[in-house]
Amino acid sequence: MITKGIKELCEEAESVIETMSVQEVMKVSTDDDVQLVDIRDIRELWRDGAIPGATHAPRGMLEFWVDPNSPYHREEFASGKKFIFFCAGGMRSALAAHAVHNMGLAPVAHMAGGFGAWVKAEGIIEPKEPKLPKT
Secondary structure, X not given: OOOXXXXXXXXXXXXXXXXXXXXXXXXXXXXXXXXXXXXXOHHHHHHHOEOOOOEXXXXXXXHHHHOOOOOOOOXXXXXXXXXXXXXXXXXXXXXXXXXXXXXXXXOEEEEOOHHHHHHHOOOOOEOOOOOOOOO
């Protein structure tokens, strides 16, 4: 039997990391010192679209992309920018931001309500087309 559920894990994460409202994120989304990070599965982006300028870092690879000693490291995570994570509804991003915070990445935050809140607030979205293999 588990001793801590997802609700408790998210509450724990949000007690440590900054949680930003969608309105706060919209205000800083084009700031050169801020990088939005979409951790949704690629199929969610294809289906629902994406926030312009957000980088896609699938949740399953996030720690590998952040770690400079990983063979999968992505230089954008060494940029010194503030990283604001989001997912569909705000739970996965709380856990993701907490995980990379624990790795030492700073500053980090996550967007309450996720992509769903962005859409509800009439934030700009763009289609994300699947990349087909070259023939």
